[in-house]
Amino acid sequence: MEDKTKTDAAATPEEMVKKVEPYSIKLSPEFCGAFTMSINRFEYAYAIVEEVDSSLAGLTPDQFHFNTMASGWAALEKAGGRKIFVWHLNGTENPPCGAAYNNDEKPLCPGEPSDCLDHKRFADTLKKSVSTGMFAPSRSSGLTITSFSARRTSKRPSRSPGAHVEKYC
Numbered sequence: 325m326e327d328k329t330k331t332d333a334a335a336t337p338e339e340m341v342k343k344v345e346p347y348s349i350k351l352s353p354e355f356c357g358a359f360t361m362s363i364n365r366f367e368y369a370y371a372i373v374e375e376v377d378s379s380l381a382g383l384t385p386d387q388f389h390f391n392t393m394a395s396g397w398a399a400l401e402k403a404g405g406r407k408i409f410v411w412h413l414n415g416t417e418n419p420p421c422g423a424a425y426n427n428d429e430k431p432l433c434p435g436e437p438s439d440c441l442d443h444k445r446f447a448d449t450l451k452k453s454v455s456t457g458m459f460a461p462s463r464s465s466g467l468t469i470t471s472f473s474a475r476r477t478s479k480r481p482s483r484s485p486g487a488h489v490e491k492y493c
Contacts, residue, residue: 325368333363334375341378352382352409357389359424366395370403386412387434387441394421400449411450413488415439434488447492 340351355369363369366385373381385400385408415432418440419425432439 325363325371329362330368330371330375333372337372337376337381338378341376341380344380345378348380350380350382350409352384354384354386354410354412355389357386357392357395358427359393364393365399366390366403367399370399370407373403373407382407382409384408384410384412385446386414387443387446388412388414388416390446391416391418391441392421392426397445397449400446401452408450411446413443415441415443435491443488444492 337351337353344351353369355363355366357364357366363372366383366389369383373383383403385395385403389395389412390400413434415434415436415438417432417438434441434443
């Protein structure tokens with residue numbers, strides 16, 4: 325990613341941080357791993373968060389988007405829990421990286437039969453330095469927040485996030 329792109333992309337979160345700082349609200353945008361986006365890999369989005377350089381600025385790694393553009397595990401390991409405030413649980417089939425039909429119009433729950441993601445690796449990577457109070461939303465039936473404690477799983481029709489947290493975390 326070019327330095328100008330990174331600097332320009334950091335301008336908006338920097339302004340947002342100024343607005344939320346008095347309230348200690350953490351910002352955690354979800355990066356979009358789509359071939360049409362200029363910031364489409366986790367490492368690019370993380371470079372912007374580092375550029376913002378605030379304890380209130382972090383990221384939401386979406387497992388689908390992470391996989392879609394073949395984001396690097398080294399970047400996720402480097403980010404750890406310091407800059408990851410939300411972990412978006414979902415699954416995906418395995419179309420080619422960057423394919424136009426590789427989109428999230430038909431999301432899968434983690435662990436569905438056609439899901440190809442390495443959920444254990446995500447969990448193990450994030451557990452090493454997990455941020456206190458990290459949340460794991462699932463998109464299977466609208467936004468549902470699940471804490472990292474399987475005992476505190478929110479009520480919802482699908483038990484997928486709770487089962488996922490119980491299994492891997």
